[in-house]
Amino acid sequence: MRYIRYAFLGALAVVLVTMALANRDVVTLYLLPGELATLSGISLSVQLPLFVVIFGAIIGGLLIGFVWEWMREYKHRSAAVTHKREKEQLAREVDKLKVDKAKKEGDEVLALLER
Numbered sequence: 598m599r600y601i602r603y604a605f606l607g608a609l610a611v612v613l614v615t616m617a618l619a620n621r622d623v624v625t626l627y628l629l630p631g632e633l634a635t636l637s638g639i640s641l642s643v644q645l646p647l648f649v650v651i652f653g654a655i656i657g658g659l660l661i662g663f664v665w666e667w668m669r670e671y672k673h674r675s676a677a678v679t680h681k682r683e684k685e686q687l688a689r690e691v692d693k694l695k696v697d698k699a700k701k702e703g704d705e706v707l708a709l710l711e712r
């Protein structure tokens with residue numbers, strides 16, 4: 598399985614490097630469209646190779662997706678923590694009841710073993 602993973606990562610690296618070499622022309626990214634930039638007086642722009650823009654967009658999309666999923670799954674994590682607390686509290690209660698039952702029956706050895 599490890600060799601398959603290494604082969605996949607190697608093939609992915611070859612594809613990404615090939616794509617980067619094919620898209621190394623410089624492009625200009627503008628913060629705002631032309632009309633809005635002249636209206637607001639803000640005309641920020643940056644020149645980057647196209648592959649940097651593509652990889653940045655992929656990484657940005659992944660980060661947005663991870664944050665979105667983390668926020669979406671909050672209720673599930675919260676419910677899991679609540680259920681875990683309830684389970685631990687019920688386990689402590691069952692242990693206490695076992696000890697109390699052994700004490701009522703008068704067998705101290707069983708009460709010690711139940712702990």
